[in-house]
Amino acid sequence: MNTPLFIIDAFAGKAYSGNPAAVCLLKHPVDEAFMLKTAAEMNLSETAFLWPENDGYRLRWFTPKVEVNLCGHATLASAHILWEVGLLDPEVEARFYTRSGLLRASLADDLISLYFPPYELKSSPTIPALIEALGITEENVVETMLYADNVLVRLDQESLVRELSPDFGALSRLEERAFAVTAESSIEGIDCVSRFFAPKMGVNEDPVTGSAHTALAPFWASRLNRTQLTAYQASERGGLLQLEVSKDQIKMSGRAITIVSGELHVKP
Numbered sequence: 001m002n003t004p005l006f007i008i009d010a011f012a013g014k015a016y017s018g019n020p021a022a023v024c025l026l027k028h029p030v031d032e033a034f035m036l037k038t039a040a041e042m043n044l045s046e047t048a049f050l051w052p053e054n055d056g057y058r059l060r061w062f063t064p065k066v067e068v069n070l071c072g073h074a075t076l077a078s079a080h081i082l083w084e085v086g087l088l089d090p091e092v093e094a095r096f097y098t099r100s101g102l103l104r105a106s107l108a109d110d111l112i113s114l115y116f117p118p119y120e121l122k123s124s125p126t127i128p129a130l131i132e133a134l135g136i137t138e139e140n141v142v143e144t145m146l147y148a149d150n151v152l153v154r155l156d157q158e159s160l161v162r163e164l165s166p167d168f169g170a171l172s173r174l175e176e177r178a179f180a181v182t183a184e185s186s187i188e189g190i191d192c193v194s195r196f197f198a199p200k201m202g203v204n205e206d207p208v209t210g211s212a213h214t215a216l217a218p219f220w221a222s223r224l225n226r227t228q229l230t231a232y233q234a235s236e237r238g239g240l241l242q243l244e245v246s247k248d249q250i251k252m253s254g255r256a257i258t259i260v261s262g263e264l265h266v267k268p
Contacts, residue, residue, distance in 0.1 A: 002263035004085075007044070008077035011208040011239035011254035018239040019208035020259065021074040022047040023081045029058065030268035032067070038264065040064045045203045048074040056095030057082070059103070065202035069099045069148075072210010072252060073239075076112050079105035080256035111242075113253040118245070119147040119215040127151065133170035134181065136160060147215040149177040154219075158183045161193050162234045172199040180212040182219075190240075191229045192220045208239030214250045221245040 004025040012018025022042040024035075028051055039047035039062035046068070050057040059078055061071035079094040081087075088094055094105040104115045124144045130151060131138055140160055145152040155161055161183045171179060178198035185193050194216055196209040206212075213231060220229055221243075229243040244251035 002265050003268065005262055005264040006077075006081050006258055007042075007260035008080055009257045009259055010073035010076040010080070011210070011233075011241055012257050013240065013255060015257050015259060017237050018254070018256075019073040019206065019237065020044050021071075021077040023074070023078050024049045024264060025081065025085075025087075026051040026268065034266075034268050035060065035062050036067070038062075038266070045206045046071045046074040048078045050078055050096070053097050056097060056102075059096040059098050061098075063198075063202045067099075068201070068211075070116070070211040070214070072114060072116065072213065073208055075103060075105065075114055076210065076254060076256055079107070079112055079114075081258070083107055084258060110255055111253050112256060113251055114210065116210070116214045116250045116252060117248065118218045118250050121145045121147050121152065121215060121219055124151070127174070127176075129170070129174055130176075130179065133167045133174065134164060134179075135166060136164075145215070145219065146176075150180065150212070150215070151176045151178075152180045152182065152212075152215055152219060155181060155183045158186050158193050161195055164195060166197055168197070168199040168204045171197055174200075177201065178212075180209070180216060182216055184220075184224075185232065187232075189230060190232045191224060191226070192216065193232050193234045195234055205235055207235040207237040208233045208241070208254075210241070210252055210254075213241055213243060213252055217243040217245050217250045217252070 009018040096103045143154040182194040196206045242253040
């Protein structure tokens with residue numbers, strides 16, 4: 001029997017926006033090499049693989065090059081598919097066992113909410129090689145923070161974030177894994193904008209990055225003195241995230257649209 005396979009636009013208000021993720025619905029665990037080859041074949045920023053486990057599903061995420069510890073948009077896409085194909089009733093919470101622990105998702109009308117632990121942020125000196133790779137000057141940098149093995153850089157102008165044209169080769173040679181660049185928004189109804197670059201992982205620019213917002217949400221909540229935020233990721237595709245920040249949890253909400261449904265003919 002072939003394996004159900006879907007492509008979903010996550011954090012999307014319409015088709016062909018947000019961040020596309022592939023979702024592979026499995027009946028049992030499979031070999032890691034199979035998942036990596038399948039993710040490379042899909043050639044999207046992430047492919048999610050899930051199978052039943054305990055009272056929920058085991059969930060793993062792969063870029064075309066590596067497995068990652070946390071992925072927001074592919075988690076949202078996975079939850080969306082479980083409800084859409086009838087594996088979960090709409091009023092039942094989705095539960096995922098992952099490298100980052102138990103993650104939960106809920107559905108209200110067409111809005112999916114994810115509940116993620118926040119990243120711990122640590123202040124850092126500016127990183128000259130990163131500034132050069134981003135094509136900006138040190139004067140543009142308001143703050144530099146570290147979270148996990150990533151860097152968050154706050155710039156002084158929203159327009160700079162939107163207009164960035166990084167040197168991806170230079171970024172991939174830096175020690176850190178990935179880079180979130182952000183600024184306060186000047187647009188009514190949007191609190192912050194960001195972009196996310198991870199060429200070392202095989203993703204030059206991720207269209208909408210849920211995992212980055214587990215750092216961006218507490219970062220901006222503390223600076224704007226607000227617990228509810230609206231964030232826009234200013235990639236070419238663009239995506240909107242509704243964020244609610246508490247001490248131990250980030251509630252991250254968005255919509256998803258199924259673009260492709262089919263079958264994987266290669267046997268795991």
